[in-house]
Amino acid sequence: MTRETLRNELLGLLPDWGAKLDTGGADEASLIASGRIDSVGLFELLLWIEEKTGATIDPGAVDWRREWDTIPGILNYIERRRNGQGSRGSNG
Amino acid sequence: MAELDVARYDARSKPEVVELLRLLASPDRDVTRRYLEWKYEENPILREPVLYLVRAEGRLVGMRGLLAARWEAGHDQAPVMMPYPDDHVVAESHRKSGVASLLMRTVLEDAAARGYPYLCNLSAGLTTMLTSLAAGWKRVRTMDQLDRPTRPGVLWRSLSPVVAQSEKLKRFSHRRGWSPSTATAFKRLDRIGEDRGATPESRIAVVASPPAESMAALIRRLGHDGRIRHVRDAEWIDWRYRHPLHEYRFLIHETAGTMDGYLAIRRLVPERAPGRCHIVDWEASSDCIASTLLDRAARWGQFPVLGAWGATVTPSQRRMLDELGFAPADHERRARGLPALIVTTSNGDGAGFLLNGCPMLEQGQWDLRTIYSMQG
Numbered sequence: 001m002t003r004e005t006l007r008n009e010l011l012g013l014l015p016d017w018g019a020k021l022d023t024g025g026a027d028e029a030s031l032i033a034s035g036r037i038d039s040v041g042l043f044e045l046l047l048w049i050e051e052k053t054g055a056t057i058d059p060g061a062v063d064w065r066r067e068w069d070t071i072p073g074i075l076n077y078i079e080r081r082r083n084g085q086g087s088r089g090s091n092g
Numbered sequence: 093m094a095e096l097d098v099a100r101y102d103a104r105s106k107p108e109v110v111e112l113l114r115l116l117a118s119p120d121r122d123v124t125r126r127y128l129e130w131k132y133e134e135n136p137i138l139r140e141p142v143l144y145l146v147r148a149e150g151r152l153v154g155m156r157g158l159l160a161a162r163w164e165a166g167h168d169q170a171p172v173m174m175p176y177p178d179d180h181v182v183a184e185s186h187r188k189s190g191v192a193s194l195l196m197r198t199v200l201e202d203a204a205a206r207g208y209p210y211l212c213n214l215s216a217g218l219t220t221m222l223t224s225l226a227a228g229w230k231r232v233r234t235m236d237q238l239d240r241p242t243r244p245g246v247l248w249r250s251l252s253p254v255v256a257q258s259e260k261l262k263r264f265s266h267r268r269g270w271s272p273s274t275a276t277a278f279k280r281l282d283r284i285g286e287d288r289g290a291t292p293e294s295r296i297a298v299v300a301s302p303p304a305e306s307m308a309a310l311i312r313r314l315g316h317d318g319r320i321r322h323v324r325d326a327e328w329i330d331w332r333y334r335h336p337l338h339e340y341r342f343l344i345h346e347t348a349g350t351m352d353g354y355l356a357i358r359r360l361v362p363e364r365a366p367g368r369c370h371i372v373d374w375e376a377s378s379d380c381i382a383s384t385l386l387d388r389a390a391r392w393g394q395f396p397v398l399g400a401w402g403a404t405v406t407p408s409q410r411r412m413l414d415e416l417g418f419a420p421a422d423h424e425r426r427a428r429g430l431p432a433l434i435v436t437t438s439n440g441d442g443a444g445f446l447l448n449g450c451p452m453l454e455q456g457q458w459d460l461r462t463i464y465s466m467q468g
Contacts, residue, residue, distance in 0.1 A: 018188030032226045039182060039192035042222040059222055060231035060429040 003075055006052065010071055013048065017041035032069045049074065053081035094148040096191060098198050101132075101143035101155075108152045109143065116181045118337060126336045131179075134334075136327045137162050143179070144198045146191050153183040154191035156199055161212070161464070162328075165320040165457075166448035174210050174447065175203060178466055180220050192223045200227075203438035210447065212435045214465030218428060229436040230445070233455035234429050235462075236402030238413055239368065239421035242394050244272050272396040274359035274369050281341050281357075284392045290384040294347040298392075302342055304329040306351040310375055320450050321459040324373075332463060337361055340372070343389050345381050353381035355389050357398075358468060367396035372468035373461045374409065383412050390416055397421075401431070404460045431467060433460065 014021060019036040021029050031037045037045060050057050062068060067077050101109065110125045117124040132141035138160030146154035157179040162171045177199050182191045203211055216224060255261040286297045308326040333340050338358050345353035353376030359369045376382035390398055400413055420426065435445065435452050445452040462468035
């Protein structure tokens with residue numbers, strides 16, 4: 001699955017997870033720090049990333065605001081995991 | 093989506109809070125009311141209920157409580173209030189609508205206004221854990237769930253295929269204590285009642301209510317090594333073990349009439365799969381007493397599953413658990429880092445995350461017990 005396909009799938013799912021984005025600035029929009037996605041939406045985002053990486057993710061080992069706050073950040077994370085690299089920074 | 097309003101709990105809101113809390117606590121309205129009253133009105137640390145309520149068009153759609161918790165850290169320093177946000181419920185109609193974030197912000201702002209610089213949580217489920225980490229909470233450590241399953245007896249292994257086909261037989265075998273259940277395990281402990289202890293002049297008794305004064309006295313006698321731990325005085329112990337959704341048994345070790353060890357075990361009411369009882373606190377004046385308490389509990393109770401958090405025991409207690417067959421369990425939750433101790437600061441300034449000078453983000457600085465958590 002190419003980065004563009006993943007991006008389109010994610011853009012299609014974000015409204016279902018509670019994140020309303022302007023089409024123009026979707027890539028720059030903050031998803032988590034802004035509170036656009038919370039609670040069950042975060043859970044669904046986690047499950048989607050797990051499906052794309054094929055691995056269970058320990059959420060405490062992810063720097064949410066640095067790694068998952070934007071669409072490009074999430075796509076970069078998935079690419080790193082697929083290439084066998086871990087998280088760039090731990091949350092604590 | 094309608095605008096959201098957030099407000100503090102007042103007693104007039106109790107009926108609607110009970111209705112929403114039923115999603116989390118119990119479908120039974122009376123049990124849920126009892127749970128609410130026990131947790132937020134009877135807590136000896138703070139008898140003023142602190143809960144935050146979110147309404148949409150006047151209807152309650154979200155809530156979160158702030159449970160008062162008093163911790164000691166360092167040597168000869170006054171205890172510090174570090175509350176524990178809990179009972180996070182959002183109505184299904186309002187999930188993904190910003191209620192969780194609003195509640196989180198409100199909890200932190202109010203905690204800061206009350207002068208509580210830090211908050212902690214030891215029982216977050218996955219959704220609350222995600223919401224917390226996304227809001228900047230720090231994970232200190234995972235709790236390392238260990239289980240010791242007991243293989244059912246020969247009689248039950250031969251009867252169970254037949255019993256499984258009949259509701260009447262299921263009820264009958266449960267009443268007779270044949271089927272493996274946590275209730276049956278507690279009945280087995282109760283039948284033992286009392287036996288010899290680790291030494292000739294000592295005894296072990298099984299009791300259903302905590303001898304709070306003696307437990308608190310033992311904790312005081314054993315001393316405090318300066319790590320961060322919850323204050324376990326008699327008043328708190330007496331309150332804490334009245335959790336309406338849990339039932340407890342205590343194995344008390346006494347020598348010459350003085351308590352020198354105890355093991356507290358919890359079962360869930362009503363029973364839930366996998367029928368796990370859990371060691372929620374364990375203190376003893378010697379390894380020999382600690383080991384005897386654990387061995388007797390496992391042997392007498394024959395629990396379907398007896399669990400413990402590896403993060404809450406000393407290295408010697410961990411060896412005792414290993415020798416008795418406790419092994420890492422709950423692999424899916426474990427892979428997601430659950431359960432875990434998480435902490436945050438209420439004012440955005442962690443000031444080094446120091447509690448009476450103890451670095452809170454270092455896992456070795458905590459002396460944890462399951463009873464500090466609402467899992468206990």
